[in-house]
Amino acid sequence: MKTTLYYVLIAAGIGQIFTALIYPYIRHKVFDWYNDIKQLKPLNQEIAKTYGHYIQGLNFSFGLLTILLIDPLLTPSLLSLGISLIIGSYWIGKIITQIAYYPMYNIPQTKLFKIGSYGMNGLFILFALGYIALIIHHLMQLL
Numbered sequence: 001m002k003t004t005l006y007y008v009l010i011a012a013g014i015g016q017i018f019t020a021l022i023y024p025y026i027r028h029k030v031f032d033w034y035n036d037i038k039q040l041k042p043l044n045q046e047i048a049k050t051y052g053h054y055i056q057g058l059n060f061s062f063g064l065l066t067i068l069l070i071d072p073l074l075t076p077s078l079l080s081l082g083i084s085l086i087i088g089s090y091w092i093g094k095i096i097t098q099i100a101y102y103p104m105y106n107i108p109q110t111k112l113f114k115i116g117s118y119g120m121n122g123l124f125i126l127f128a129l130g131y132i133a134l135i136i137h138h139l140m141q142l143l
Contacts, residue, residue: 003074005074005130005133005134005137006070006074008126008129008130008133009066009070009073009074009130009131009134010066010067010070011126011130012063012066012126012127012130012131013062013063013064013065013066013067013070014063014067015063015123015126015127016059016060016062016063016066016127017059017060017063017064017067018063018123019059019063019120019123020056020057020059020060020063021060023052023055023056023059024056026116026120027052030108030113030116033052037049058090062087062090065083065087066087073134074134074137076137076138076141076142077138077142078142080138081135081138081139081142084131084134084135084138085135087127087131088128088131088132088134088135091124091127091128091131092128092132094124094127094128095121095124095125095128098121098124
């Protein structure tokens, strides 16, 4: 029998893949990132691009891992708890960073981008809450 947590995690997995796929568009169209990057020294340009790709790869990998390994991820074990802690910590850190360091007043003020910013932040919260719920699920079963 599939639980609510199962469906929340599937939605989180799909959402994480979506964020990875939409990431280049957001960098280019919303934040004009590539023009800003050109103002950095060449090494710093490459470092920024590399970390951008790391973020994109992690989002995609976390989503794919969640979807393809949903049953083992839901089965309480120290390994599934560890994976849940890593992914949950990543998204909690993303939300904290978003609030503390990324003021959203610089995004274009069109209706599409305003709705998009609320949608993306909503996804980040869904991801964090989904993995927090999974961590609690594991802790309740393992302790």
